[in-house]
Amino acid sequence: xxxxxxxxxxxxxxxxxxxxxxxxxxxxxxxxxxxxxxxxxxxxxxxxxxxxxxxxxxxxxxxxxxxxxxxxxxxxxxxxxxxxxxxxxxxxxxxxxxxxxxxxxxxxxxxxx
Amino acid sequence: xxxxxxxxxxxxxxxxxxxxxxxxxxxxxxxxxxxxxxxxxxxxxxxxxxxxxxxxxxxxxxxxxxxxxxxxxxxxxxxxxxxxxxxxxxxxxxxxxxxxxxxxxxxxxxx
Numbered sequence: 174x175x176x177x178x179x180x181x182x183x184x185x186x187x188x189x190x191x192x193x194x195x196x197x198x199x200x201x202x203x204x205x206x207x208x209x210x211x212x213x214x215x216x217x218x219x220x221x222x223x224x225x226x227x228x229x230x231x232x233x234x235x236x237x238x239x240x241x242x243x244x245x246x247x248x249x250x251x252x253x254x255x256x257x258x259x260x261x262x263x264x265x266x267x268x269x270x271x272x273x274x275x276x277x278x279x280x281x282x283x284x285x286x
Numbered sequence: 287x288x289x290x291x292x293x294x295x296x297x298x299x300x301x302x303x304x305x306x307x308x309x310x311x312x313x314x315x316x317x318x319x320x321x322x323x324x325x326x327x328x329x330x331x332x333x334x335x336x337x338x339x340x341x342x343x344x345x346x347x348x349x350x351x352x353x354x355x356x357x358x359x360x361x362x363x364x365x366x367x368x369x370x371x372x373x374x375x376x377x378x379x380x381x382x383x384x385x386x387x388x389x390x391x392x393x394x395x396x397x
Contacts, residue, residue: 176329206384213295215372215387216330229384264330272318272376272385273337277330 175199177278179265185284186255193251194281198267205248206275207240208264216264222248255285288313290375290388298394299363307358307391309347309373318376319349319356320385325369333358333371343367363395 178197186192198205204223208216219238220230224245237255242248252259262282266275289312299305311317319336334342336349336356347358356373370392374385 208387213389215290215292215374215389216385218384218386221384266330272320272383273335274332275322275385279329 177265177267177276179263179278179281181281182279183282183284185286187286188255188257190255191251191253192255192283193249194263194265194283196248196250196265196267196278198247198265199269199276202267202269202276203245204268204270205242206266206268207248207250208266210262210264210280211260219250219263252283255283257285259283260285288375288386290373290386292373292388292391294391295389296392296394298396300396301365302362305358305360305363305367305393305395307371307373307393309356309358309388311354311356311373311375313354313375317349317351319347320374320376321345321347321356321358322372322374322387323369324372330372363393365395365397368393368395 180195206221207219209219210216218231220240222242225242237253240250262280264280265278268275291310293308321333322330323333324330345360347356349356370390372390373388376385
């Protein structure tokens with residue numbers, strides 16, 4: 174499968190712990206997006222990269238969230254000091270060029286106890 | 287600010303009946319509108335985009351700038367159309383661009 178890959182698929186953690194998710198985009202795609210989705214809601218934009226540069230970050234995103242894309246390939250999303258409100262599906266998507274067609278991964282389901 | 291409204295959380299129709307999934311948007315610039323679909327246990331994927339003016343799996347959507355709408359339509363629903371449908375709005379903000387999604391409509395096609 175040469176699509177967008179996310180790891181892990183599921184993560185259960187205790188409140189206050191740090192977690193890190195990984196996304197491997199489609200190899201030639203230069204743009205990578207992170208979205209968050211909670212039950213009954215659509216995907217909510219978190220941040221995006223063009224190559225290794227983080228070009229936009231949602232104002233709703235707490236300082237506890239940080240994302241990187243070293244060398245413009247895979248990306249990591251870290252949440253520090255997790256809270257129960259962070260429980261959600263975290264989706265990664267990639268594309269070549271603009272938003273005309275985003276390719277989504279299967280997501281990482283985070284549960285904070 | 288970009289905003290997408292999908293008023294129906296669930297739409298249930300019988301097989302063979304027409305389908306219309308509603309989407310309204312709010313955007314000050316020139317909008318790019320999309321419909322994404324998520325079938326059971328599958329990834330979110332692009333269904334169609336307004337700029338292509340194409341029909342995919344029998345679905346069409348017309349951008350109505352006057353009514354700020356982008357409703358998704360299909361004349362005859364099929365069982366395999368049952369899925370979650372998200373309307374999405376693209377736009378350029380702060381030097382980049384992103385998609386803003388609506389809350390989604392679950393389409394259930396009954397036999």
